[in-house]
Amino acid sequence: MQLVIVESPAKAKTIEKYLGKDFKVLASFGHVRDLPPKDGSVRPDEDFAMDWELYRDKQSRFKEIADAAKNASRLVLATDPDREGEAISWHVQELLKKRKVLPAKVDRVTFNAITKNAVTEAMKSPRELDQPLIDAYLARRALDYLFGFTLSPVLWRKLPGAKSAGRVQSVALRLIVDREREIEAFRADEYWSVVAKLAHDGTDFDARLVKFEGRKLDKLSLGNEGSAMAAKAAVEAGRFTVEEIETKPLKRNPAPPFTTSTLQQEAARKLGFSASHTMRLAQNLYEAGAITYMRTDGVQMDAGAIMALRDAIGERYDSAYLPEKPRFYSTKAKNAQEAHEAIRPTDFRREHAGSGDEAKLYQLIFKRAMASQMAAAQLERTTVTLRDPTGAHELRATGQVVKFPGFLAVYQEGFDDPEDDEDGLLPVMRKGDSPAKRAVEANQHFTQPPPRFSEASLVKRLEELGIGRPSTYASTIQTLRDRDYVRMEKNRFFAEESGRLLTAFLERFFPTYVAYDFTAGMEDELDTVSDGREEYKELLTKFWADFKPKADEVMDKLPSEVTEALDDYLSDYLFPPREDGADPRGCPLCRDEGREGGRLSLRGGRFGAFVACNNYPECKYTRRFAQPGGNGEENGEDGVLGTHPETGLPIHRKTGRFGPYVEMGEGKEAKRASIPKDLDDFDLDWAVKLLDLPRIIGAHPDTGLEIEANIGRYGPYLRHDGKYGKLSNTREVFEVGMNRAVDILAQAANRGGGGTRGPNGSRAEPIKTLGTHPTSGGEIKVMPGRYGPYVTDGTTNATIPKDVKPEDVTEAQAIELIDARAAKGPAKKKGRKKAAPKKKAAKAK
Numbered sequence: 040m041q042l043v044i045v046e047s048p049a050k051a052k053t054i055e056k057y058l059g060k061d062f063k064v065l066a067s068f069g070h071v072r073d074l075p076p077k078d079g080s081v082r083p084d085e086d087f088a089m090d091w092e093l094y095r096d097k098q099s100r101f102k103e104i105a106d107a108a109k110n111a112s113r114l115v116l117a118t119d120p121d122r123e124g125e126a127i128s129w130h131v132q133e134l135l136k137k138r139k140v141l142p143a144k145v146d147r148v149t150f151n152a153i154t155k156n157a158v159t160e161a162m163k164s165p166r167e168l169d170q171p172l173i174d175a176y177l178a179r180r181a182l183d184y185l186f187g188f189t190l191s192p193v194l195w196r197k198l199p200g201a202k203s204a205g206r207v208q209s210v211a212l213r214l215i216v217d218r219e220r221e222i223e224a225f226r227a228d229e230y231w232s233v234v235a236k237l238a239h240d241g242t243d244f245d246a247r248l249v250k251f252e253g254r255k256l257d258k259l260s261l262g263n264e265g266s267a268m269a270a271k272a273a274v275e276a277g278r279f280t281v282e283e284i285e286t287k288p289l290k291r292n293p294a295p296p297f298t299t300s301t302l303q304q305e306a307a308r309k310l311g312f313s314a315s316h317t318m319r320l321a322q323n324l325y326e327a328g329a330i331t332y333m334r335t336d337g338v339q340m341d342a343g344a345i346m347a348l349r350d351a352i353g354e355r356y357d358s359a360y361l362p363e364k365p366r367f368y369s370t371k372a373k374n375a376q377e378a379h380e381a382i383r384p385t386d387f388r389r390e391h392a393g394s395g396d397e398a399k400l401y402q403l404i405f406k407r408a409m410a411s412q413m414a415a416a417q418l419e420r421t422t423v424t425l426r427d428p429t430g431a432h433e434l435r436a437t438g439q440v441v442k443f444p445g446f447l448a449v450y451q452e453g454f455d456d457p458e459d460d461e462d463g464l465l466p467v468m469r470k471g472d473s474p475a476k477r478a479v480e481a482n483q484h485f486t487q488p489p490p491r492f493s494e495a496s497l498v499k500r501l502e503e504l505g506i507g508r509p510s511t512y513a514s515t516i517q518t519l520r521d522r523d524y525v526r527m528e529k530n531r532f533f534a535e536e537s538g539r540l541l542t543a544f545l546e547r548f549f550p551t552y553v554a555y556d557f558t559a560g561m562e563d564e565l566d567t568v569s570d571g572r573e574e575y576k577e578l579l580t581k582f583w584a585d586f587k588p589k590a591d592e593v594m595d596k597l598p599s600e601v602t603e604a605l606d607d608y609l610s611d612y613l614f615p616p617r618e619d620g621a622d623p624r625g626c627p628l629c630r631d632e633g634r635e636g637g638r639l640s641l642r643g644g645r646f647g648a649f650v651a652c653n654n655y656p657e658c659k660y661t662r663r664f665a666q667p668g669g670n671g672e673e674n675g676e677d678g679v680l681g682t683h684p685e686t687g688l689p690i691h692r693k694t695g696r697f698g699p700y701v702e703m704g705e706g707k708e709a710k711r712a713s714i715p716k717d718l719d720d721f722d723l724d725w726a727v728k729l730l731d732l733p734r735i736i737g738a739h740p741d742t743g744l745e746i747e748a749n750i751g752r753y754g755p756y757l758r759h760d761g762k763y764g765k766l767s768n769t770r771e772v773f774e775v776g777m778n779r780a781v782d783i784l785a786q787a788a789n790r791g792g793g794g795t796r797g798p799n800g801s802r803a804e805p806i807k808t809l810g811t812h813p814t815s816g817g818e819i820k821v822m823p824g825r826y827g828p829y830v831t832d833g834t835t836n837a838t839i840p841k842d843v844k845p846e847d848v849t850e851a852q853a854i855e856l857i858d859a860r861a862a863k864g865p866a867k868k869k870g871r872k873k874a875a876p877k878k879k880a881a882k883a884k
Contacts, residue, residue, distance in 0.1 A: 044115070051065060368381075506555065701714060
């Protein structure tokens, strides 16, 4: 028997079918071991020795592999054809060797597509493990470990509230923060455009004023209403005649087929998919044999695939759509590794694959690949210039038409910030024609700041700078969101205060390691290792020689020194100029109460950073910064909100370990309520409402018992007769009426019992929701459970290992846990043990 190891059970099932009875194919479910998340897993003083630990949830999985290896004549390591795939194969081999069950013959095979032909051909050409690729993996893993486990303790001690920093993650965060700074520094310029609405031979068209009083106009030339109105009057008064007509043919070539990065970008633009969702769908399509390997920097295609694609184009379109010669592409991306083909369908006769989102993504891949080998689009652009009799004023009209669509018949590439379209047909005009003037418009405009990053534009920028690898972008972006360093609004990234504070700290104290060129340069060095041109320990030695002394230097600083430096570094952001011209650092509470000398500065506390007055303890003014629930705005300040209208007691807004809350009263009699995150206009009225909860909606029309609306540990809910219903948001607690409440409770009852319940009796809310399981289609949730947190897709529940925080579980980890649990089959029911027979009482003697 020959044992074949792949990553996923779906892949294993397909490949075993291709190989036949002599082969047993088992899945490793991704990586089987990693560096333990504790100090000392990488030891620089011992020549960068590394300790590896089998994942706790992989114990039984690897036992199955080890048991199979005992009876195998040959081990075939058939993991993915990239650096990570090589590493997984190496880990499997090392573990089997350690357990002394490694078969005598070990081969490594790779294939770019999971088709019968690709797999069987790969099995004919085995090789040994690629040691330089493994060394590059070891270097990257050690770098990330040393960066994180050296820097994180510095953050925890010197920057309260900071959660973590990563080598690539921190640079991606800096990109988002830098864009936020650009937007804040931007000052809009006013400009005007003058457009004449013209008509000729029954066709309306627009012509823009491009020359006024003999002066050529650029974008900002008409900078105010006065100059714009003067220009408008000149156009209205003038009689404009066609002086020049220029028609130019244009050719537009297709884009190359997808790489990992461009697939993520286009899926975000055209389908609205996140990078992680795109990669999960692509993984499913790859494992189903529908597409080639989806982690690639290459834009080239196999020669055989190109010929098959040209045949498919010839069958669908006439000969004009097929260029005489095949197209060949080369990547322009920095640090590209073109070891693999571009992402393409494995069979160009197959126009559809998968269902739902998978089908949509396949269509995108199919059309992009097909378009890449089609003829160029032929366009024609016409520019018409009109002048008044003096020649001092000039209008210009442009139009563009498609003469032959070529590849555009199949696919057109999307753009993040498209320019103004010039598509449209101008009427046929000749020199000397004088089109009719319908109207003249003067329109006011303002220059716009650079747009915030979308997932697509962030991925594109990371790739342009050569930061990280496209295959890691999805997890990098997800980490930033999970750590609450950034948030998404309308598909754009906004930097949170915690993200700004962390970036400021790294820029101030570790500027080298968040520099774009340093991170890109490190990727270059990892490439030299994977090419066998550099020893990986040399790379680690150079990094550690600079990084460790810098980390020690910062660790030796007093927390007050760090806070003082950040106070200065963030001064413009924390204390912007005031409209009244007063000192931006002046304490508003001291000013209101007549105290002198009150100045604000950044401080560090147990729960994170905050702004406070130097007159403390006389002045209790504080303003949260980069803390849970804090946004730095005035309505987010701790202090007295006002008095309760009925009790007359003062209501204080405070910040605790678990975020902001309101408090009324003192000591044991004090009443408190957490401030929900979805209240962005929090004020005294909201504080009163929260403190007055629960709210009684009224008596249920069927039972006569009260229906109560309240907020519990897991969010807003309804309660009636011991049964619960979930509300969608905080506002609904105070707005829901009787009819809606009865309906929600009825729907909750129809869904049936069971499930985990919170301490208030309501059904427990997910700790986080991660997406859709690729096989079952169920929504993946991280849930609190009676015996500890677990992940579920609605069908299979899998316990989260104790060394993993439920908040940190990624989508890939959740799928892996669920698949591993499902592979074990249903849990065996334990029969009740029979009670031991009671001993007869000894007879009294």
